[in-house]
Amino acid sequence: MTSKALFAASAMAALLLALPASAAELTVGFSQIGSESGWRAAETSVSKQEAAKRKVNLKIADAQQKQENQIKAIRSFIAQNVDAIFLAPVVSTGWDSVLKEAKEAKIPVVLLDRDIDPSGKELYLTAVTSDSVHEGEVAGDWLAKTVGAKACNVVELQGTVGASVAANRKKGFDTAIAKHANLKVVRSQTGDFTRAKGKEVMESFIKAEGGGKNICAVYAHNDDMMVGAIQAMKEAGLKPGKDILTVSIDAVPDIFKAMVAGEANATVELTPNMAGPALDAVAAFKEKGTVPPKWIQTESRLLTATDNPQKEYDSKKGLGY
Amino acid sequence: MTALLPRRGLAQILALIVILAVDRVVSPQFFDLRLQDGRLFGSLIDVLNRGTPVALLSLGMVLVIATRGIDLSVGAVMAISGAIAASLADSHGLPVVLAASLGAGLVCGLWNGFLVAVLGMQPIVATLILMVAGRGIAQLITEGRIVTFASPGLVWLGNGSILGLPVPVAIALGMLILTGAVVRGSALGLLIEATGGNARASELAGVGTRAMILSVYVWCGVCAALAGVIAAADIMGADANNAGLWLELDAILAVVIGGTSLFGGRFSLVLAVLGALIIQTMNTGILLSGYPPEFNLLVKAVVVMAVLLLQSPKLSGFAGIMARLRRAKP
Structure with missing residues (x-):
């Protein structure tokens, strides 16, 4: 995880472009914040597991805590014409223009773990967060x-x-x-x-x-x-x-x-499993056109x-x- | 001039006494001490124990500042040495762990010293490089996780006791005596001050200023590495994201509170450590007071300003009179 953080964002975008197209049903791009905490690293690992379980090709871009890297990653996902984009936003504002680009390209965006500014509600499909x-x-x-x-x-x-x-x-x-x-x-x-x-x-x-x-x-x-x-x-x-x-x-x-x-x-x-519910929502949306609620709340399990x-x-x- | 505790320490001692008195008011049990599992237990011990990392950092920092330098990388060096110590602790003996982590601090110090003394970079920029890169190196070592360990030797360094005193406090005391003996027991301290006072003149007078500068950064790196090992031992884990975070600023503050000028030329080890204790006495007092945490930084800023004003010869009557008396004497 951390060794990945060493790469510059541009190198990563190039890497993503170079990845061969997979035979999986869905291809999802995930713009992850970076490795700010252990929980974040766990979220990345669980996302990979959940994607593998559903045979989804998940492309993860590590933004090293920088919004500009996330915007670049989203643009490169749009250019690759992925089926959906997951975004764990590092900040809550400043997403309007890049999310509009995704909307124009008809690529649904799902927010993971964090919400964005209320003015942008129509720009994403749903947000999977904990309360x-x-x-x-x-x-x-x-x-x-x-x-x-x-x-x-x-x-x-x-x-x-x-x-x-x-x-x-x-x-x-x-x-x-x-x-x-x-x-x-x-x-x-x-x-x-x-x-x-x-x-x-x-x-x-x-x-x-x-x-x-x-x-x-x-x-x-x-x-x-x-x-x-x-x-x-x-x-x-x-x-x-x-x-x-x-x-x-x-x-x-x-x-x-x-x-x-x-x-x-x-x-x-x-729960570090934000990608699981997000992948399910995207699959239902793609197959049956089911529009998920604007907010999918993850379970807060009590463990004693x-x-x-x-x-x-x-x-x-x-x-x- | 070169005595360990010069008369200019009066302002600092006064400040410490005042803050201790305030702590006693906000927390009536402040001076209570008892033995707990063979170790002294009480708020005063907390002040000494929690003040140890900054005290150790200030021991190195004060020498660097005396040469008119500054070391912003000490917090990152703490993170590196802590990460190394934690990664090796459960697979290697304590001597290997200490050698590796202190060795890393030495290398970091050499790097800083090389940039400043040999390449002639501005100290603030030269050490900024390691401040930024160092935390990344530490995160690489720990892979972004908190690396925990159970090695009894290393845990003892953070949580054990010697004659009732916490081991970190004993280590800091030992380092103060060692550093004092080396720099004040020889002409080294004077040469460091000469380098900071006027490097060119000192060079012409035959002082090896380059070696002086290099060695103070090395010592600063070693002190920071030791502080990092103690910080990791304390929580039985290395937290690369947070270990030593912003402590470089506390260390610089401790040195300044200790009356050492950022323009170099003279220093006092004891007063720098006293400065670290003043900061921690205040921090512990804030925690004991029960005020909402939103006030922490504000209280800290006000107290620091008061302590620095106390030292200002122009604004403080007491210090002013002392200074005038001293000036009048010769």
């Missing part, structure tokens, strides 16, 4: 159910300040626990979505809350921060998963490792220690997380 507010709600509902009527002080590790995912995951969780007066977020600080900051912030939460005695649960906006927080709890002589409940979001392999060790309780999956975490770990570890 990050809902993810926060699933996490909050699990905690409320698990705690029951007991009073529970929650500390929250937020994502990067200003990131929409962080704001949404906070909003969803707050909505879910607002119905339960016994649940209260006592501390909330940003851990920048990283392990190191998650650990550092959790260390300070533990000190500020009587050595961790006043904390009943941790909610982290992603699993990486939780992995750091689990280390901080262990170093403070606490038992994560027992003394302090944990719930986080993403479902990366390492959180399942912690679950197997009994140190994590629950995670909400942000009772859901065979070892199996989840094994199935996810090879995906590039």
Whole structure:
């Protein structure tokens, strides 16, 4: 994945043009953002698997986090007259003209994982994304159910300040626990979505809350921060998963490792399989002319220690997380 | 002039005391210490432990800045050395892991030093190259994933303890003493300052300025690599995307808070490390305070400005009087 990121976009476009036409039924071009995170790498691997399952010829162009590379990739897909274009947009604006070109060429565009500016709604077929507010709600509902009527002080590790995912995951969780007066977020600080900051912030939460005695649960906006927080709890002589409940979001392999060790309780999956539903929508559109809804919401599965975490770990570890 | 702790350290010590007092107000248990599994446990220990990477970076950075240079690549070098350490940890012994990752830092430093000292590039541009490319190299090593490891030796470097002190703190202390002994125990420090003060005049006076510049970048690379190994050991994994991200700026800030001029010519190791501790004392205080995270950067900026104003001889009565007294003496 990363070695691919080394190529310049132009070289990649040339490479794509040089690929021989395949005998597959459908050819789909996928303009992927780049390898910004493990999840992104997993999305790319799963997309390849899903395409292979459906015998679709999937051409992936890595944009190295640059919109201009994505626009170039889309133009080259149009020139190749692919059957559909998948786009994981790096930013939400600036797509109008290139998407109009795709529309004129009658190539349906499906957005994966991220949405674009509302003004461009008629320019794409559908968007397959997760609802990050809902993810926060699933996490909050699990905690409320698990705690029951007991009073529970929650500390929250937020994502990067200003990131929409962080704001949404906070909003969803707050909505879910607002119905339960016994649940209260006592501390909330940003851990920048990283392990190191998650650990550092959790260390300070533990000190500020009587050595961790006043904390009943941790909610982290992603699993990486939780992995750091689990280390901080262990170093403070606490038992994560027992003394302090944990719930986080993403479902990366390492959180399942912690679950197997009994140190994590629950995670909400942000599925890396966005291409599967997108391919199905495109196939139905091409064959029967079925117009999919404008938004296909992916499932936010709740996975706990009772859901065979070892199996989840094994199935996810090879995906590039 | 060449004493380890000159009188000009008063402003920094005062700033540290004030910030510690504020931390005590926002978090009453700030000075509480207890033993946890044979290791001291408390917010003060957190300050020392979390301040270690920037303190190590500032040890190298202060020497580079003393030669009128700057090294923007230290954060990327941290990512590289952490990635190497994590990739080798479970298959090789600790000596090999350390040699490889510190060796990588040395090579990075040599590269920077070569660009600046031999090719005569502007330090800010020369080190910018590695700042950008270095993170890419680290991502290549980890293939964009977080590489985790369980090797007890390396984990101990990040999470173990020596006489109750976290190992990273002991390492930083050791590096401060070692660096101090080398540069202040010999004429080396003076020669570095001479190079920064006036490279041409020093060259004419027989100082090997080229060797001086090359060696400070090498030392800076090694310090950064050590910081990277500790950062990786701390989270038992190498996160190439985030390890050391923006820490070059904190390191430069630590050096500046420590009263070292960006124009080179003089430096203080102890005050640079003190600068790193001031930054971390503030960071930990912000985390303990319970303010919404939207305020983090604002609070940090205000405090840094206050500390720098405190050092400004024109704006601060206290420092101003001190400076005038010092000027009046000879």
